[in-house]
Amino acid sequence: MSEFDELQAVIRRHADARQAEQRACEAFLNALYHALRTASGPGLPLNNVTLEFRPDPDLRLRPAPTGSFHAAWLRLGLCEVLVRVRRSDGAFVGEYGSGGTFRLDSTTEDDLLALARTLLRHVTGVYGGATTTAPHLN
Structure with missing residues (x-):
């Protein structure tokens, strides 16, 4: 088997795990979006919050390998915050804005x-x- 064939086989073998991880991270980002909409308290939704999934700007391989960050821009009225999240040991680990973790x-x-x-x-x-x-x- 050539190196190219081996690469294709590895990518195919791990496709389900990558897709499950991506779905979990996107569900987390969506849940964070909803939490931001209700962060002001019950009955006080923030209507000017939007979510836009984007490829992680630091990602250098596609499809994203298992353990990679998944990203979204959250628009909070007049500003936008990039949030990156990945799964690590069963937890969601992430970064946002200018150095928040x-x-x-x-x-x-x-x-x-x-x-x-x-x-x-x-x-x-x-x-x-x-x-x-x-x-x-x-």
Whole structure:
């Protein structure tokens, strides 16, 4: 078997795992989008939040290998925040904006709301000049 044939076989063999991981990461990003829409509290939806899935700008291979980041731009009114997420040891690990990071072992509604509120505070601080280091939500 040539190296090219071996590459094609490996890609085919791991297609299901890659697709399952992509679906899980996209579902997480969608859940974060919904959490951002309700981050102001019950009955106070943020109507100017949108989600746009994008290929990860740092990804250098397609299809994305297992363990790669999956990305989306979240529009928060007048600004946009790139959020990247991947699966690692059963948790969702990610990055957002200018240096924000997170790791969520659980994706309950409360966990996602906490992440959404942290993300909003961090972005507000960046634009307000009040923060130079990003928070880490664990």
